[in-house]
Amino acid sequence: MNQIAALPMYNVSPALAADWHALLVDVLRNVDPRAAIVEPDDLHTFWRRPDLLLSQTCGYPYVLGLHEHVQLIATPRFDAPGCESANYSSVLVTRDDAQFDSIEACRGARAAFNSTDSNSGYNALRHAVAPHAKNGRFFGATLETGSHLGSLRAIAEDRADLAAIDCVTMAFARDAYPELTGRLREIGYTRSSPGLPLIASTHVAPEQIDALRDALDEAVTAQPERARRLKLKGFSRLPPEAYESIRQMENEARVANYARLA
Structure with missing residues (x-):
């Protein structure tokens, strides 16, 4: 089964969309180069797909039932007013x-x-x-x-x-x-x-989960100018219970x- 991925949540402008796409390409290169980057039409259906390798969702649908279908990978830390840690x-x-x-x-x-x-x-x-x-x-x-x-x-x-x-x-x-x-x-x-979580299907193997986390960290440190444009300081690994505050x-x-x- 070929895996799929998308980072749909912060494509506020075409330039930002290109940077998020490039970051995702770098992550997939280190985890599964065969994975396809797609543009989902129905996010709620997309997030529940068994072949989902990596995506980002909102914390509200996550706590309202999506958490039963996905694994929590990481939560981004942004450099923006109103953000503190993750x-x-x-x-x-x-x-x-x-x-x-x-x-x-x-x-x-x-x-x-x-x-x-x-x-x-x-x-x-x-x-x-x-x-x-x-x-x-x-x-x-x-x-x-x-x-x-x-x-x-x-x-x-x-x-x-x-x-x-x-x-x-x-x-x-x-x-x-x-x-x-x-x-x-x-x-x-x-x-x-807690910020918008990065997720993967429950079908993704533990070793790929670890690889995803490592690849996300590397994508930030390897391209500091891109990370700056994305206001991305890094990723935290929160427990699922952290999202109960939502x-x-x-x-x-x-x-x-x-x-x-x-």
């Missing part, structure tokens, strides 16, 4: 000319989010809002945009007022799209949690009678 948070973003200066001030505002299965864009924002919600509501309206960049554009174009943006994505967006991010303003951060954020919102972003 943890990251979401930046709360509004328009530069908006009146909002805190999450509390956003009552009745329009919230944008990338998707309901996103920890950074949905789960973390719901958790931040939950203490301020009344009868399960806080926002005047919500808008699903399909991506963090889509949420940033919705705010800049006055179709939404607030979004929670993965702080790594935000750092990449500042570099790649300064005209867009220059129209926006940060008003805070959400609670931090489920805890969901549970705390539910206890506060705020089960969905509204």
Whole structure:
């Protein structure tokens, strides 16, 4: 069975996509040169494939059931505001000319989010809002945009007022799209949690898991300029239980009678 791989989560710009592809090529060269790099259409199906050698997922789907189908390989450590070791948070973003200066001030505002299965864009924002919600509501309206960049554009174009943006994505967006991010303003951060995990199928052998971890470390040290462009400091090896903090954020919102972003 030929194995497959993809790193789909931080391709914020074409240049970044090329760098992530090059890093993946280097990793596969040292682990399985026959493995194919693919562009998945349906990530949830792709992450569950038995021939998956390496990919990256969001921590929210990981704790909501994906962990039963995959092995946790590593968690990246990024050099970006809002990151600490292998943890990251979401930046709360509004328009530069908006009146909002805190999450509390956003009552009745329009919230944008990338998707309901996103920890950074949905789960973390719901958790931040939950203490301020009344009868399960806080926002005047919500808008699903399909991506963090889509949420940033919705705010800049006055179709939404607030979004929670993965702080790594935000750092990449500042570099790649300064005209867009220059129209926006940060008003805070959400609670931090472990970053987006690298995963492999449960069918991948232990010796390949070890080889993947070694190859990821080597890909960072062997190409320091690429690592700098990717803001990648290295990889940590967290236990799966570390990601339970993401489920805890969901549970705390539910206890506060705020089960969905509204």
